[in-house]
Amino acid sequence: MAQQTTSVDHDAETDDEFRARIRRWFAENAPGRRPRDPNERKAWVRAFHASMYDARMTGPSWPVEYGGMGLSFARQVIYQEEAARARVPSPLGTGLGIVAPTIIKYGTPEQRERWLGPMLRQDLIWCQGYSEPGAGSDLPALRTTARREGDMYIVNGQKVWTTHGSDADVFFTLVRTGTQESRQKGITYLIIDADSPGITVRPLRDITGAAHFAEVFFDDVEVPVDNRIGEENEGWPLVRTSLGHERAAGAMNQATNYRRILDELIDLVRERGLGSDLIIRDRIADFEIRVRLMKYNASRVINDIIVRGEPGAASSVSRLFITMFEQELHEFAVEMLGADGIVTRGSDLAVQKGRWLMGFIATRASTIGAGTSEIQRNTIAEQVLGLPRDPAMPAR
Amino acid sequence: MITGWSEEHDQLREVVRRFLLEKSNPERVRELADGGAAGDPAVWRQMAEQLGLQGLAVPEQYGGTGMGPVELGVVMEELGRALYVGPYFSTVALAAQALTACADTTAQAAFLPRIADGSLTATVAVSDTDLGFDTTDVATTAERGGGAEWTVSGTKRYVVDGGTAGLILVAARIGDEVGLFAVDADQSGVRATPVETLDITRAVASVEFTDAAATRIDTGDADAIARAGDLATAAFAAEQIGGASAALDMTVEYAKIRVQFERPIGSFQAIKHRCADLLVQIESGRSAAFYAAALLADGDPEGAIATSAAAAWCATAYAKSSRENVQFHGGIGYTWECDAHLYLRRATVSTIVLGAPTAHRVRIADLMEV
Numbered sequence: 001m002a003q004q005t006t007s008v009d010h011d012a013e014t015d016d017e018f019r020a021r022i023r024r025w026f027a028e029n030a031p032g033r034r035p036r037d038p039n040e041r042k043a044w045v046r047a048f049h050a051s052m053y054d055a056r057m058t059g060p061s062w063p064v065e066y067g068g069m070g071l072s073f074a075r076q077v078i079y080q081e082e083a084a085r086a087r088v089p090s091p092l093g094t095g096l097g098i099v100a101p102t103i104i105k106y107g108t109p110e111q112r113e114r115w116l117g118p119m120l121r122q123d124l125i126w127c128q129g130y131s132e133p134g135a136g137s138d139l140p141a142l143r144t145t146a147r148r149e150g151d152m153y154i155v156n157g158q159k160v161w162t163t164h165g166s167d168a169d170v171f172f173t174l175v176r177t178g179t180q181e182s183r184q185k186g187i188t189y190l191i192i193d194a195d196s197p198g199i200t201v202r203p204l205r206d207i208t209g210a211a212h213f214a215e216v217f218f219d220d221v222e223v224p225v226d227n228r229i230g231e232e233n234e235g236w237p238l239v240r241t242s243l244g245h246e247r248a249a250g251a252m253n254q255a256t257n258y259r260r261i262l263d264e265l266i267d268l269v270r271e272r273g274l275g276s277d278l279i280i281r282d283r284i285a286d287f288e289i290r291v292r293l294m295k296y297n298a299s300r301v302i303n304d305i306i307v308r309g310e311p312g313a314a315s316s317v318s319r320l321f322i323t324m325f326e327q328e329l330h331e332f333a334v335e336m337l338g339a340d341g342i343v344t345r346g347s348d349l350a351v352q353k354g355r356w357l358m359g360f361i362a363t364r365a366s367t368i369g370a371g372t373s374e375i376q377r378n379t380i381a382e383q384v385l386g387l388p389r390d391p392a393m394p395a396r
Numbered sequence: 397m398i399t400g401w402s403e404e405h406d407q408l409r410e411v412v413r414r415f416l417l418e419k420s421n422p423e424r425v426r427e428l429a430d431g432g433a434a435g436d437p438a439v440w441r442q443m444a445e446q447l448g449l450q451g452l453a454v455p456e457q458y459g460g461t462g463m464g465p466v467e468l469g470v471v472m473e474e475l476g477r478a479l480y481v482g483p484y485f486s487t488v489a490l491a492a493q494a495l496t497a498c499a500d501t502t503a504q505a506a507f508l509p510r511i512a513d514g515s516l517t518a519t520v521a522v523s524d525t526d527l528g529f530d531t532t533d534v535a536t537t538a539e540r541g542g543g544a545e546w547t548v549s550g551t552k553r554y555v556v557d558g559g560t561a562g563l564i565l566v567a568a569r570i571g572d573e574v575g576l577f578a579v580d581a582d583q584s585g586v587r588a589t590p591v592e593t594l595d596i597t598r599a600v601a602s603v604e605f606t607d608a609a610a611t612r613i614d615t616g617d618a619d620a621i622a623r624a625g626d627l628a629t630a631a632f633a634a635e636q637i638g639g640a641s642a643a644l645d646m647t648v649e650y651a652k653i654r655v656q657f658e659r660p661i662g663s664f665q666a667i668k669h670r671c672a673d674l675l676v677q678i679e680s681g682r683s684a685a686f687y688a689a690a691l692l693a694d695g696d697p698e699g700a701i702a703t704s705a706a707a708a709w710c711a712t713a714y715a716k717s718s719r720e721n722v723q724f725h726g727g728i729g730y731t732w733e734c735d736a737h738l739y740l741r742r743a744t745v746s747t748i749v750l751g752a753p754t755a756h757r758v759r760i761a762d763l764m765e766v
């Protein structure tokens with residue numbers, strides 16, 4: 001998506017004034033305490049996002065005409081910093097930064113009108129239905145079919161690992177409209193309402209023991225042709241649309257977050273009197289280096305976008321850098337805690353409610369979800385370093 | 397707030413890169429390495445006169461351009477990339493920065509203009525037994541009198557460009573205190589013996605001082621030597637990342653053209669993935685070296701940790717990148733003709749110059765009060 005630089009009513013403000021205004025608004029409209037009960041918490045998140053939307057205080061990178069703030073990149077960074085400071089809860093659902101830009105770029109005016117505002121306002125929770133049991137990294141192998149009948153597509157098949165699938169109001173999916181052999185040339189991008197007859201969502205218990213994702217079955221589900229984004233059989237190129245620099249503006253938050261987590265780990269090392277152990281000191285120093293590098297990388301990417309208009313090489317490596325870091329950090333914490341490290345959170349013996357162990361388990365997904373590390377490495381090698389393509393891989 | 401490289405930095409980088417492409421190509425590097433790695437005096441002059449590189453970090457009142465650690469980092473990265481042979485690191489990153497970190501305007505006025513115009517080369521020798529700034533490792537002594545203001549005696553085992561530098565800034569002990577002394581290398585009390593290290597592109601000498609005439613440098617506050625060490629270390633991290641980057645580029649170029657099993661080897665993931673991991677390490681190292689320089693330029697208290705972070709990270713990245721470069725060139729990579737060994741040599745020695753990664757991590761743990 002082209003970067004929106006028209007900041008309409010913000011133009012007269014200086015950056016400092018803008019920051020002050022955002023900060024004030026968050027302070028006055030603070031989301032309050034996070035409810036414990038999962039259902040209450042969902043309602044609380046939705047209510048806060050609705051209030052931000054109504055006050056035009058959300059969607060920093062989104063165009064103004066779709067309810068966003070249309071901020072310049074520099075202002076998006078400021079916004080993100082203030083949102084992190086105010087601990088604004090993340091929106092529910094997945095892939096807002098993926099589906100919104102796709103609709104903005106390829107959708108019809110009616111589609112934009114119908115979906116973008118409600119998405120941002122969290123009136124509709126969106127989930128990503130790409131992966132299938134036989135199609136993960138190899139997405140072009142997907143088999144969920146959509147057969148055209150008049151103004152409708154009839155959808156049959158199964159999606160899997162759909163994050164928050166049980167909460168979804170809407171799925172954005174990839175379906176096969178071509179022959180099975182057509183691979184990426186026979187794929188169509190379809191938006192499917194979760195309450196359509198013929199859809200069954202089954203929560204899928206994950207490695208943590210809870211059900212954060214689900215499997216979704218489509219049995220002769222009727223989907224209006226109006227729900228198709230782009231042309232039939234031409235959905236594949238849409239897969240890669242994402243909000244230009246949104247991730248870059250958000251990367252700093254991750255650095256800030258891990259700064260805090262590492263500080264807590266260092267406190268734990270001190271508390272347990274392990275600080276004099278040379279090996280532990282060396283490991284901690286290594287994490288200290290990396291948590292700083294994470295911040296430096298993020299600043300550099302932000303600077304590159306501001307100065308050169310594009311994020312540069314540091315942005316392509318930052319995700320791998322962070323995922324390796326977060327896994328190793330938690331692996332270290334669990335090992336360092338010894339027997340106390342392996343106690344799960346229900347137990348009285350658990351250190352800090354078993355958070356390090358939870359983190360260890362949860363970060364197993366960091367190198368799988370949203371494209372595995374192996375696929376990331378392929379992409380970096382081919383697209384950044386220009387190494388020859390793997391003949392078996394489809395062009396994206 | 398510290399931002400990042402600007403367009404002016406890009407221009408500086410471009411100018412230096414183009415210059416080095418001509419003056420420091422692999423054939424020239426090999427010739428100079430064979431000649432003892434002293435460097436090419438004509439190129440040295442051009443660097444000073446045409447590009448003003450020696451005066452980059454020298455204040456304007458002393459004939460420099462008054463830029464700082466960030467700009468020096470840009471230049472060092474390019475020098476590292478080209479495996480430049482000559483006394484730039486020692487003269488500018490070590491000596492000129494040490495002089496500016498001190499409070500001695502007399503010494504600055506005496507030496508900096510000559511460094512800036514290229515007529516004086518210099519180096520720094522702090523530790524006795526190492527290539528670092530550790531003042532606890534100083535047994536070399538200084539005494540008053542003896543015909544000169546001070547005399548210095550002792551041996552510095554490893555001094556970068558110690559055999560060719562005109563001026564050596566020597567750390568020496570006066571009782572419990574460690575002071576910094578300017579020693580003119582061109583006197584009978586100074587004797588340099590070349591030390592053959594693995595790196596044939598950088599000269600190191602063992603320097604013995606026997607009642608060598610010296611002038612004391614007023615270091616101002618007690619931290620000046622440490623500050624000089626940090627400034628040098630940040631610049632050196634940039635040099636290392638330049639080398640690491642060049643070694644990766646070399647691997648990538650080769651992986652595109654070398655065909656085995658009817659495919660370019662770069663299409664195999666065993667190679668691809670390791671190259672991608674190197675890029676992750678190298679790009680993060682570039683961020684680290686930049687931030688270390690920028691924080692030091694700002695006098696930010698975070699500068700010390702950032703510098704050690706850059707030092708530990710960039711050295712490791714360079715070592716890894718240079719080893720993979722040999723590996724991915726296969727049999728050719730093990731030959732003298734292939735440039736891969738030049739990077740391997742430079743990287744391996746660089747790992748211990750100004751402190752090994754482990755030493756920098758120890759320092760970080762200390763500074764973090766773990």
Ligand SMILES: Cc1cc2nc3c(=O)[nH]c(=O)nc-3n(C[C@H](O)[C@H](O)[C@H](O)COP(=O)(O)OP(=O)(O)OC[C@H]3O[C@@H](n4cnc5c(N)ncnc54)[C@H](O)[C@@H]3O)c2cc1C
Pocket residue numbers: 094127128129130131133135136137138160161162163164213365368369370371372373374375378665
């Ligand atoms: C927590 C979590 C949440 C998720 N949420 C969603 C969601 O909301 N929506 C959705 O659509 N999907 C979701 N996914 C699915 C996710 O996108 C896939 O799991 C992922 O793309 C990998 O596919 P796969 O599981 O089929 O593994 P596979 O593709 O079968 O991979 C298995 C192993 O083989 C490796 N491999 C595969 N191909 C190659 C290759 N060409 N070169 C080298 N190695 C290769 C992989 O790296 C991996 O190590 C989620 C997954 C997780 C873990």
